[in-house]
Amino acid sequence: MSTAAIALLAVAASQPTDAQQRKSLRWATSSIGSYGYKVAASMTKIVEEALGDEYTVTVQPYTSPTVGMKAVMDGNGEIAYTADIGMTQFYAREGGFKGYKPTKPPLVHTWYAYPNESMMAVLAKDADKYKCWKDFSGKPVFFTNAGFMNWNNWVRIYKALGYDFTHVQIDPKSNSDALQAGTIVGSATYTTAGRSLAPYWKETEIRMDIKVINPCPDEVAKLKAAGLSVVDVDPKNAFSKDIGPTTLQGVPILFGYNVGTNISEDVVYKLVSTFYKKKDELAKIDPGFTPMAKDFIGMQVAGISANPDIPVHAGLAKFLKEHKAWNDKWKVATGGS
DSSP: OOHHHHHHHHHHHHSOHHHHHOEEEEEEESOTTSHHHHHHHHHHHHHHHHTTTOEEEEEEEOSSHHHHHHHHHTTSOSEEEEEHHHHHHHHHTOGGGTTOOOSSOOOBBOOEEEEEEEEEEEEGGGGGGOSSGGGGTTSOEEOSSTTSHHHHHHHHHHHHHTOOOOBOOOOGGGHHHHHHHTSOSEEEEEEETTTEEOHHHHHHHHHSOEEEEOOOHHHHHHHHHTTOOOEEEOGGGTOSSOOSOSSEEEEEEEEEEEBOTTSOHHHHHHHHHHHHHTHHHHHHHOGGGHHHHHOHHHHHHHHHHHSTTSOBOHHHHHHHHHTTOOOTTSOBOOTTO
């Protein structure tokens, strides 16, 4: 046997057996460059420490949260990046879940982390052409990547408003180029907790001047009548320069990281409890966690309340019961959920 081969065997033999026996916890997120991927990548160490180094966490990006959710429910992951609207669509078998049949336990309420606020932006020099969201009806717009939760949010926004949803798919990295070339007349932007921008939007606002177009009052009324919320966002908290209105208006969605009942109550309870204990630390890691840090339990309640008929993971249920925040009308997920 060669000296090199003997050295390799010696290294392998020196590896601790517990490292070789650690379980895999695959975290399915949206694509690299997205906010969902960024958050998951920044939290792997916290998750591993929360579980006593019993698991090795790997972040696996997918083309969209919808695809990632399916991957987890088909046995190719354990944690799925999703949102309230994604959970709604899955349980209703609508949108990208039409006709879909999971081969593993379905996702249930597990942990809700931050809100996104969906808004619309245009080239600053073209801003005078657009007064309301109706001005984008039937026009070529990039509503974020197809299948992304903000994309799904815009589908339901346009449905509520009765507008023509004309999506043009582009690479997010070409967002500013597409706007300047006229390939798209508008691009959906979004803030996280009214504070953070997705990486590709940070690059866009550095490269060019943009303006955000707010919905008109009649559109706000129509959205609220359809059961959607419209929230105010201070642009100074997320954007680095003037983008038009002194107060932005967006339609929020609540993002979370959910699992199926194949993940034990103990694991989920440890994760949620650790996130609760480290909520202020998480807010320092990323300002998007600020609302969660201010009202961690309230955010979990809001996530469940958005889809109260969807079961709640036993680990989260245990946590909420301990904190006197459980609603007896909710259902605890079982193996068949």
